[in-house]
Amino acid sequence: MLKHVSIAVMAVLVFAGTVLAAEVRVFKPMEEGMSQMQLRRQALDEGFAQAVLDEAVKILPGELDETRRELFRQYLLPRAGAYVREYKVIYSQALEAGVILRLNVRVNQSVLRDGLVRMGFMETLAVPLPVTVERPEDLSEEEALALDNLLVLTNAIPQENAGFRFILSRGAENLYRGQLMTPDREWTALDKDMANLWFTLWAHHFNRAEVRSASSDRATLAVSGWFSPDGVLEFQRVVGGWDSVVRDVNLLDMDMESSGVGASWSFRIMDAEGLKRRLDAYLPERGLRYQIVREADK
The missing domain is CATH 3.30.1660 (Dodecin subunit-like)
Incomplete structure (x- = not known):
């Protein structure tokens, strides 16, 4: 350090x-x-x-x-x-x-967000990832510490007979050779930098569409009760900054009726409880009503 x-x-x-x-x-x-x-x-x-x-x-x-x-x-x-x-x-x-x-x-932000997904932070932030780790016997203390730190950073827990298996070995010309095996896939990579090797392999897994969709789901939010479109635009700015709970926010439509202005948005939910807390803190005190419909419930 x-x-x-x-x-x-x-x-x-x-x-x-x-x-x-x-x-x-x-x-x-x-x-x-x-x-x-x-x-x-x-x-x-x-x-x-x-x-x-x-x-x-x-x-x-x-x-x-x-x-x-x-x-x-x-x-x-x-x-x-x-x-x-x-x-x-x-x-x-x-x-x-x-x-x-x-x-x-x-x-x-978009590049960083994608990088965090590929590195596995969205999946392993709170839930440890069991991994069977095999390493060469001739690793130096510095190399062994580097691998241990990568495990801690990724929240990967060494465990025998886990669903994920990481094998580190030495390749030619001072390269590290890594293999990552899951129940249905296998990837191999070479790199002089152990951290680059580690995250290159894990990106193959975490960037898969089925893994991304498992960590989030799409939904539609409908809000009504504004007196003017200015309120809709202000809320668009606010919800666009809630990166920790929603992503890919898109304004779908705006309705201007005699009873008031309403609008709807689509987005991916990253933290359902966190989103509800923010909506409950922001909308009711402004006299606004909302409804969330998840695509999985349609």
Whole structure:
């Protein structure tokens, strides 16, 4: 774990749909033999990783415990840039002890959301995944720890004769070779990076249509009682920010009757209880009525 790195994050609203930019403050200490360019690059990586992690926490349908949060942050350090839509350095100060950066980071929410699905966070956030793990006997302590951390990050629990089986071996030219077997599928991959290998294999499973549909279901929400279309547009903005409970929100239609304005939306439910709590907190106090119809109930 990197030490003596202090990061403070303050959310700043930037209205581009429902996208938020985060103001991230980073102090990265100077290390022996490090150039100013390397120091600044690592400080940017720290800021990107924190901004992406904070956005992931908002998207996930539950709590990510502190251990998994830190492991995810470490995993993101060299990779978070892939999820950054844009950034701007708004303050920079080079010190003898290190560098201070303050930057605005806007995360690509759709790319991050898809990445979280492919990595299995939506499936394994609260429910452990039993996996039979086979590893080569010549793994170094560092390699063994890296594999153990991947298991913890994915909430995968080693278990004999589990439905999932992961086999790690050594390939040619310093490559890792991995095999992932499920009751009905098998995938193989090669990579120099163990984490890349691990998530490449699991993405094959978690990205399958049947697995995605099992973790969420589509529904239609009908709301009535507004006095004007402005209320509909405001609610569209609000519900569009409920990433942890609904996804793929689409306004289907708007009805303007003498009794008031109504509208309906389609979306995928990620957390049914969480959605109900938010609707009950937002709609009745504004004199609005709602009804949810799941596609599975039609």
